[in-house]
Amino acid sequence: MQLLDNLNWLKDFKERFDKDVSLLLKKEPLWEKCRNCPDGYCCGHDIYPVTMSYLNPFRLEEWWLMLEYVKDNFTEGQKKQLVRNILSKRPDCIFLFGNRCSVHPARAWACRVHPYTISFHPSPDYFPVGKLALPSCPSLAPAFGVKRDEMLVQSPGVLSREEGGRLVQVKLKKRKPVWLLDASNYVKEFESRAPSEERTAAEWEALLDLAGKAGSKGGIALQLYLEQMQGLKRQPDGSIRF
Ligand code: SF4
Ligand code: SF4
Incomplete structure (x- = not known):
């Protein structure tokens, strides 16, 4: 069953990625500031929409893991908050509660890469290749010389690379390595x-079914959000088209 295989792979993939991030956090004290996010800026303002785009081939699996988390961990009060977030049609991610991610352990891979990851892969399809988006959150903006509400993208030069590892030291304009x-x-x-x-259609139907279970009384709102934001179109006969 491909969906199950993909879900297992994606969970393992994120765990491996997170382990590398924890090595990075030990090496670079600057990123400690991000671990105490005071703002949630990355998750708002339409900057990093959790829905991602059609460029993400695993959007179904990402949603699946987050909805499973909601179903198994959210209180009724949190589910109500989620519905309020959806109905408000605000530009922020629907999972941002205050300035915190409410699905943090299950958040999408796109959410995990920011702000300390860079890709040198030649294909620009899934990731900003060779570029680093410098965040303008209150924690990190002063370190990067970035103004509030500004997203600065730089192409840093590599100074050194940890042997056998994935950690790289880079030079950004106007700041220390x-x-x-x-x-x-x-x-x-x-x-x-x-x-x-x-x-x-059966796989998307299964996802909508999970949304119904995850949302409890607000399941309909979650289902509608998925249909509208993911471009799922339900036909009069009940089938799904894209
Ligand atoms: S970059 Fe800033 S806004 Fe984004 S998660 Fe880190 S501390 Fe929070
Ligand atoms: S899922 Fe969490 S980390 Fe990702 S954009 Fe939403 S609030 Fe932010």
């Missing part, structure tokens, strides 16, 4: 696992 995680191999793996065909 900083250690990052080179995500090139992760991007290659992500691409190599990407399903070549569009998902079946």
Whole structure:
């Protein structure tokens, strides 16, 4: 069953990625500031929409893992908050509660890579190749000389690379060298696992069913959000088209 295989692979993929991030956090004290996010800026303002785009071949699996998390961990109060977030049609991610991610352990891979990851992979399809988006959150903006509400993208030069590892030290304009995680191999793996065909209606139906269970009374709102934001179109006969 491809969906199950993909879910297992994606969970393992994220765990491996997170281990590399923890090595990076030990090496580069600057990123400690991000671990105490005071703002949630990355998750708002339409910058990093959790829905991602059609460029993400695993959007179904990403949603699946987050909805499973919601179903198994959210209180009724949190589910109500999620519905309020959806109905408000705000530009922020629907899972951002205050300035915190409410699905943090299950968040999408796209959410995990920012702000300390860079890819040197030649394909620009899934990741900003060779570029680093410098965040303008209150924690990190002063370190990067970035103004509030500004997203600065730089192409840093590599100064050194940890042997056998994925940590690279780069030079950014107007700041000291900083250690990052080179995500090139992760991007290659992500691409190599990407399903070549569009998902079946049955798989999307299963996702909508999970949304119904995860949302409790607000399941309908979650289902509608998925249908509208993911471009799923339900036909009068009940089938799904893309
Ligand atoms: S970069 Fe800033 S806004 Fe984004 S998660 Fe880190 S501390 Fe929070
Ligand atoms: S899922 Fe969490 S980390 Fe990702 S954009 Fe939403 S609030 Fe932010």
